[in-house]
Amino acid sequence: MTIEPVGARVVKALAILTLVLLASIAVGLAVGSQHIELSRILSDPFSHTLFFRLRLPRVLMGLLIGASLAVTGGALQALFRNPLADPYTLGVSGGGALGASIAIAMGWSARVAGIPLVFAASFAGAMLAVTLVRTIARSGAVMLPGALLLSGVVVNLITAAGVLTIQYLTDPSSALRILRWLIGSLDIVGLDPIGRMLLVLAPAWLALLAFSRQLNLLAIDEDTAATLGVNVRRCETMVHALCALIVGVTVSAGGAIGFVGLIVPHAVRLLFGEDLRIVLPGSLLLGAAFLILADALARTALPSNELPVGAITGLLGGPVFLWLLRRRQHYAVL
């Protein structure tokens, strides 16, 4: 039997997915409710503004958020050994949204060391949610898969109720901003927020990718990972914190966009196999491509109006979740 070494498989998968991402960026830049003549973006001021203040930031926002949600989804699935785990189903996004809403309602627009307080509040909320869900699901040495998802659902319900309460009590302009968080949208103006996000996200992505090998062993079996030299506790704590950080920043900027973290890692698995050393970087690339395309669809699906991208991912992701549930005989633990 000839075996293709893992390294070669990784290179091949990432090369293909990079091409997919580049293609989706081209599509994302080309389509929209306003037609932009690409040859004139430098000469014509209107086209220039449209392209550099609206179109490009929006595509880059899709890239950052799609990549972030997908890579954390892949990591959480491995960490919890549960194919249905993702930032949305585990309540991490909900926690982040609640944190962000509290910050907005309190009028915390300040920045500490260049980092907006909304980021920090959102991260704290996400961290709290993931810790809560994990504590409930972990009974002694075993992780109960049913309890994991149920506690995720309940955390989501509680945070949604919390956000609604804040929204109800706060002034109308804050309420409108909070509504954006609930649905999830990539609507931004200018490139400054992109730079700020990238400053936090890029190092966090790299740190998470550095755990690929350990997560691959954890996805196989926790005890096995431990006897193969993985420091399981440290790995869990670090991956939790990194996922909460990434999701927190993502949610505070784009809201609770659902199911990207669920669909994308499974698509990478179907295409390139189970190895997390392919699934994680692959999800980063495909997640970016997926959300850029989903947003392109959201911008053009209706002739008169733009849909929030969260609505598109929800409509696509919900059925995928159900399909995975139906296919559960392929998975040992569901």
Added chain:
Amino acid sequence: MTPQAWFEVRHLDYAYASGPLVVRDLSMSVAPGSMTAVIGANGSGKSTLIRMLAGLLKPGAGTILLDGVALQDWEPRLRARQIAYVPQSTAVAFPFPALDIVLSGRTPYLPRFHFEDTADAAKAMEALEAAGAAHLADRCFTSLSGGERQMVILARALAQEPRLLLLDEPSSSLDLKHRANLIRTLARLRETKRLSVLMITHDLQLTSSFDQILAMRCGEVAAAGAPQEVLREDLLRDVYGDPNVRTERRGDRTLVWVDL
């Protein structure tokens, strides 16, 4: 204490969360290239003991010494090149191919940010063959039967090239032929690679070719010694708490059964 013992356990205690001690003042040692069977009734502390030896549980008291150094002071990666562990059963949540699972046994030898190369893949195939599971290489782990999974997990442990192999009831889901294969494989590796084996089993027939048997009762060592010293009617009746245990010597092996 044998002079050449390199794996030594002294006065080990363990209790789960403020419960009673399930392992109590247990001492033992393993010589290089020896096979040890751990026997005892259900709940006598065998699995707890082996999980401590594998480094998965921290002893409440006592020390485990590997080459004279306490187990918890070993760097995990270096320890993983010395000791491999095969749990009672392994539930893998994702449909990994069997070969990938075996390949994961090479992890302790990989430098940081490196992938397994063709030499590692060859070692993984060799381990699959030794475990009698080469035909399963391409199969998806989640689609395998309990016995087949056990052989793949054994292959993963062998790919680790350990000096000490810890097995928790590896024969429980294997058929007659594969049980015999397992013991033959372990005995062969003892000769060729000086592999030491410590294996929990309820299958007393398998233990005749072992060097020592450790019989546990209520977390303590009830008896330890060569098979013919431990596999005695009076002793086994006491260990298993059943007066109907019978034994019979047949050449160099001992048959054990229970009168119903």
